[in-house]
Amino acid sequence: MHAAARTNSDRATGAAVTLRAWSGSAGLAEALEAWPRGAGADPLCNAPDWIGAHARAFVDSSAVFGWTAESDGRAVGVFPFRVEPSRGRWALRRAIHVADGTFDSDYLDLATAPGFDAECARALVDALANERRIDAVVLTGTPDDSPMLAALRAELEQRGLPRREREADCLAAPLPDSFEAYVATLGKRMRSKVRQAMRQATDLGARLAWCDAPAELDEHLEGLFALHTERWESAGEPGSFASAERRTFYADIARSSLERNSLRFARLDHGGRAVAYQIGVVRGSTYYQLQEGFRPDSDGFRPATALRALAIQELIGEGVRAYDFMAGATRHKRDWGGVERDCTTLAFALPRLRARIAYGARAWLDARR
Numbered sequence: 001m002h003a004a005a006r007t008n009s010d011r012a013t014g015a016a017v018t019l020r021a022w023s024g025s026a027g028l029a030e031a032l033e034a035w036p037r038g039a040g041a042d043p044l045c046n047a048p049d050w051i052g053a054h055a056r057a058f059v060d061s062s063a064v065f066g067w068t069a070e071s072d073g074r075a076v077g078v079f080p081f082r083v084e085p086s087r088g089r090w091a092l093r094r095a096i097h098v099a100d101g102t103f104d105s106d107y108l109d110l111a112t113a114p115g116f117d118a119e120c121a122r123a124l125v126d127a128l129a130n131e132r133r134i135d136a137v138v139l140t141g142t143p144d145d146s147p148m149l150a151a152l153r154a155e156l157e158q159r160g161l162p163r164r165e166r167e168a169d170c171l172a173a174p175l176p177d178s179f180e181a182y183v184a185t186l187g188k189r190m191r192s193k194v195r196q197a198m199r200q201a202t203d204l205g206a207r208l209a210w211c212d213a214p215a216e217l218d219e220h221l222e223g224l225f226a227l228h229t230e231r232w233e234s235a236g237e238p239g240s241f242a243s244a245e246r247r248t249f250y251a252d253i254a255r256s257s258l259e260r261n262s263l264r265f266a267r268l269d270h271g272g273r274a275v276a277y278q279i280g281v282v283r284g285s286t287y288y289q290l291q292e293g294f295r296p297d298s299d300g301f302r303p304a305t306a307l308r309a310l311a312i313q314e315l316i317g318e319g320v321r322a323y324d325f326m327a328g329a330t331r332h333k334r335d336w337g338g339v340e341r342d343c344t345t346l347a348f349a350l351p352r353l354r355a356r357i358a359y360g361a362r363a364w365l366d367a368r369r
Helices: 024-033 048-058 117-129 147-159 179-184 188-203 214-233 244-259 303-317 331-335 353-367
Strands: 003-009 016-023 064-071 074-083 094-097 136-143 163-168 170-174 207-210 263-270 273-283 286-294 322-327 343-349
Touching: 016 024, 016 074, 016 117, 024 048, 024 064, 024 074, 048 074, 048 244, 064 117, 074 117, 117 147, 136 147, 136 163, 136 353, 147 343, 163 353, 170 331, 179 188, 179 303, 188 303, 207 303, 214 244, 214 263, 214 273, 214 286, 244 263, 244 273, 244 286, 263 303, 273 303, 286 303, 343 353
Parallel strands: 094 136, 286 322
Antiparallel strands: 003 016, 016 064, 064 074, 074 094, 136 343, 163 343, 170 322, 207 263, 263 273, 273 286
């Protein structure tokens, strides 16, 4: 069942935006069908296929709600949220992006057609203020160049609503037009490590292969899950794919990406078996690296290093110009040429006394540290 929210008009242009409310899995599915054309949000985790797969795998339908922004009969924004699970009796009740909460999604944003950011931010904050189930909102890891992030900051400032911001660490490596030029950008020790791993893999007969056939997908996904788990269990951790929901989610994304010819699912075969996997997706000229797994007991060479190097070599050949490691500013990613992509997590209080007190107290503490 849909309900019309308040209409907002831009003072300068007169353009009107109306928010249409929806809820539950069915409402989200309908909203994703109306995705705004030309939305400037990062194209991986803000895409309808990613958001839908994440919600199906991880989110209870009763927690899902949001709005579709419309102007002159067309969708100009989709704002999908979920009520965050309770963090304790005294904790604020928060809304988060529907694709957030599991550490799988990065660069989350609110998809808005160009030129409608200010109007949409104004209407959205109004609508969120009327959502009685929540006290505050958290938007995780939004790129700093997001027009909607800037519009929300301005709207919150104008209303005097308290907010908190923190940097979110993400890394991506720019790729030149040749593999040798890329290797030359790495540090001396890393250059030597990469070249040695590639040479040893070749000498031992290891071979790069890509999973691009639907009939092979399930087999290699199970291989990825097994090697990832084996690697982390050897370090005393369960690994990401101990979760059945995460296995379902990655299988869903892999299938939809394969159908769009954007899946890049690489493996390194040696001795009749796969010794390393790397799964990612290409959007535009950027490769997003999602997960990997490798045998920790491989002798004679570094399978994970060899696989990444061989995959990057082929990705460069097909025109990819950025290798995005996504969240987590680890030394390992920096060694591969990763540089910061500036992102911000924005949390803000809604006009509730309890939320204002909580954010005010936190700001007071932060100022005295």
